[in-house]
Amino acid sequence: APPEVPPPPAGQVTVTGRLRPSETEESSGIRERSGLPPGQVLLINSDAIGKGLPYTLVGGYVELTEQRPQPATAPAPVPEPDVGAGGGLNLAYGIQWWLFIGIAIGGWIMLIRREVAERKTQTAEAREPETAAN
Known part of the structure; x- marks a missing residue:
């Protein structure tokens, strides 16, 4: 099941981030594979994601570094693996x-x-x- 996403904050939101190029199998070392649930992608590739959208995407993505105001709640990060x-x-x-x-x-x-x-x-x-x- 997809995770519950918190509602967006009310009013104006300022987002700061780094512009990153689309991920590819060569740059990430991750092999693209089928079988993911609908709406999920393995690599952040704007060309592949844009195929399912009615508008054109600009290449790359923004990696969030700061958001003002801070989100009220954020999804919990995945816990670190227990190495014993x-x-x-x-x-x-x-x-x-x-x-x-x-x-x-x-x-x-x-x-x-x-x-x-x-x-x-x-x-x-x-x-x-x-x-x-x-």
Whole structure:
């Protein structure tokens, strides 16, 4: 469901902002995709938004920096993500990678030692018939 938008303030409103160019997949790194609910867009692209309007839009958009008078109420911002106990999940993930590196190096050393032992055994077995023949 769309969020409830507070009513506009009464009287004259002064809005200050930064003029920004339209967002594109290249400039934002976000891939446009279909399936969004009606009235919602993934990128602020005035060309794409203007296709559904009966009038022409000027390229770009205004990013609000200040509004006078202040709005009576504003939608609550999205809360910051909870990362747990100070990023402990990332610490555990890092430890897993270090353990994996240790296992990989240890396994490589073990394989080399096994190969050396097998070659020594094969060499000793190859020499036994020679000494038995003498």
